[in-house]
Amino acid sequence: MNAEIARWIDRDPDANTRQELQALVKAQDTAALESRFKSRLAFGTAGLRGVVGAGPNRMNRLVIQETATGLAHYLKSQNAEAAAQGVVIGYDGRPDSRQFAIDSAAVLTAQGIKVYLTVRVAATPLVAYGVNHLGTAAGIVVTASHNPPQYNGFKVYWGNGAQIISPHDSGIAAEIDRAAQSDLQLMDLEDARQQGLLVWLDDGFYQSYRDTMKANPLLGNHTQPESISLAYTAMHGVGAEMAEALLADAGFSYVYSVAAQREPDGRFPTVNFPNPEEAGAMDRVIEEARAHGATLACANDPDADRFAVAVRQPDGEYQMLTGDQVGVLFGHYLLSRARPQQDLVGTTIVSSSLLQRIAKAAGARYYQTLTGFKWLTNIAMEQQSDAHQFLFAYEEALGYTVGSEVWDKDGLSALVAFAQMTAELATNGKTIWDQLEAIYRQHGLYLNAQRSIALDPAAPPVGDKLRSTPPTEIAGQSIASVDDLKHSRTTFADGRTETIDLPTSDVLIYHLDGGNRVVVRPSGTEPKLKCYYEVVEAFAGNETLASVQQRAQTSMASLIDEHQRSLDN
Template identity: 70%
Template sequence: MNNEITRWLQRDPDPKSRQELQQLVADNATAELADRFNRRLEFGTAGLRGVVGAGPNRMNRLVIQETAIGLGQYLLRTDNAAAHKGVVIGYDGRPDSRQFAHDTAAALAAQGIKVYLTTKVAATPIVAFGVKHLQTAAAVVVTASHNPPAYNGFKVYWNNGAQIIPPHDAGIAAEIDKATQSEIHLMDLAEAEAKGLLVWLDDAYYQAYRQAINSNPLLNNHHNPQDISLAYTAMHGVGAEMAETLLADAGFSHVYSVAAQREPDGTFPTVKFPNPEEPGAMDLVIAEAKQHGAILACANDPDADRFAVAARCDDGEYKMLTGDQVGTLFGYYLLNHVQASTSLVGNTIVSSTLLGKIATALGAQYYQTLTGFKWLTNVAMERQTADHQFLFAYEEALGYTIGNAVWDKDGLSALVAFAQLTAELAVTGQTVWDQLEAIYREYGLYINAQRSIALDPTAAPIGDSLRAMPPQVIAGLAIVRTEDFKISLCTFADGTVEAIDLPASDVLIYHLADGSRVVVRPSGTEPKLKCYYEVVEPMSQEETFDHAQRRAQATMDQLIAQHQASL
């Protein structure tokens, strides 16, 4: 390891991380050094993400430069026009993000690849938008999204505007491995600009995104926007300026932004964890909403690709909508504003199946993918036809995309769409809670939950155990069919077998006799099991919504308890 440390110190361009590493050596911090040097941050379909620090198993300038060289080499090898097409590069508000983005540009330009570099911080969807807008070979966003302050990341988009999927991830990773053994070549950005290899993306580019969102017909449903009010937080991220602009463009004149969280700040001083799903993360925006009597309390995560919302209830308090509830509302709303029979909508296998039920009832095409937005958009592009154009997709982890201006989750356009949905309901005196109740009365009350279970690290892999001795019942309910994505087969109770047309993944889904569902995803990196539960309860017109909710929750609690006990 000493030779590796010496070589790293010779290559590392950052005096700060070199000093950090030298201090670890001086302190004889063998365990820490081993963690940093025994492996390298793995490049996958989400690119890179990790803690900032010195060493190959951390995010730092050298890792970024080697990664950018690997990406450039892969682009040049797979696309003859890649150098001319170029790469869009943007970054979030974390302390190292601007430097990492500039290092990426310098490494790509040194390979003769044109780069389009944002002049300031940019929301992830604004950068992803650039691929199709500028017809580039790829895009890079330097962001760790909603991870804690110590993290940063390097996310890659392909020439179709979507996040990379196999085989590109493995191809880029192989080139990164070569780059770690090669000399680093960079081009000064001033030289790159002089040679025509660097184009700065200034305000005109941001306005192009704004125009694309405003011209999206799905975001032009103007029903008295001035009559509703909403609170908004960027959660110390990069979304505020564009979010407020788009809402104003759509006619929403009563928008109250949380001042303490409006400006980019990668230390995230007012939240323990900058993820809207985490307890307490929405406290300030809900307080802002209460202060102004707003209908909605809305949030983007720090890179503004996710959207979260709490809505005011009859008692004046605010309650968070789940990602599945927002996805259901979007699906129902959009499919009732277009010709559903020519539309394509989708979600992931761990998201609620209610969207599929609504789509089928309204005559739309519906698809499911593995977990991850990269699958939702790449599959959408494959599935859409002249007769069925892509309309909408979502994942339960607060990711939504509406239309095809951005082929990734876009929390900014989702914010506008949800405000418009709410304003339309308000015209008739309805709320989003009223709309959800109406949907549930029509299609059944769907509730979803997720639990993680720690497993005995010395035990056999749980997925293998479940496959060796398949359960016949869960919580006293017969399993009517089992989907095994590792072997790509769906097995029915009568023994009938059907193929599953999705990439292999270590996931098992059990469909129960009462319409409930249990999804089991063993972790590939730790002794942990992720379980996703769905309960479907019919509702009579006479039953109160509160009573039906309590009944569904009791069923869910029983399902979770008995399933976990069986493991």
């Protein structure tokens, strides 16, 4: 390993990370060195993401340069026009992000590939938008999204504007491995600009996204925006300026930003974990909403691709909506507003089944994918047609896309759409809570939950165990059918089988009699099993929402408890 460390130090362009390694070598800190050199950060469909530091198993300038070199070689091997079409690059507000973006641009231009580089921080959806707007061969966002401050990442979009999927992930990874063994070439960015290989994306680019969203018919519901107010936080990320501009364009004048969290700050000083799903992360924006009596308390995550919202209740307190609740509200709302041929909606296998019910009632086209927005948008492009154009997709982890202007989750347009939906309801004397209850009364109350179980890394795969001795019931409920995505097959209780048209994945979905569901899948990044639960309860006559919710929560608690205990046996 000593030779590998010496070679790394010799190649590393960053004095800080060179010194970090030299200090560890001097201290003979074998454990720290092994942690940095035991493997390389794996490049996958989400690109790269990891802790910033020295060595191949960390995010640093050398890893970025090698990754960008691999991407450049792969692009040119796949697309003869890639050099001329170019690559758009944006970055978030973390301390190293701008430098990593500049390094990426220096590598790509040295390979003769034109680069469009944002002049300042940019929300992730702006870069996804920029791929199609500029007609580039790919896009790069330097961001670690909602991960803690010690992280950074390198996210790649393909020329269709969506996140990369197979085989591009493995193809790029192979080229990165080759680049790590080769000399690297970089071009000075001023030289690149003079040669026409670098275009700085200035205010005009940001304005073009703003104008596109303003012209989006799905964001054109200007029903008395003054009837509601909202508090907003960018959570120390990059969303505030554009979020406030889009809301102003839509006529929302009562918008209160959390000043302490408005400006980009990759240290995230006022939140323990900059993810709106984490406990406490929404505290500041809810305080802001309470101070103004606002209708909504809204948040984007630090790269503004996710959207979260808490809604004021009749007693004046605020309650977070789940990602599934926001998703079904959007589905119901957008299907009522879209053109008849714009009716393709989708979600993932672990998100609520309620969207499917809503789509069926509306006569719309519904599709389902594996987890991850890369699947939602790539599959949508495959499935849409002139007669069934894409409208909306969501995943329960707070990701939503409204229309096809951005082929990825976009927390900025979702913010505007949700505010417009709320304002329309308000003018009709209704609240978000009234609308949710109406949806539940029509289709049933769908309650979703997720739990994770730590696994022994040395233990046999849980999925294989469940396949070898399949359960016949879960929590006393008979299993009506099982979707086995590893073998692309649905097996019914009577022995019949059907083929599943989804990519293979180590996932088992148990559909229970009565409509409940359990999804079991191993985590792809750590030794744990993720379990997703869904309980469906119908309303009986004039039964109150509170009583149905209580029954659903009791049923959910029993389902989780008994299923988790069965996995321990």
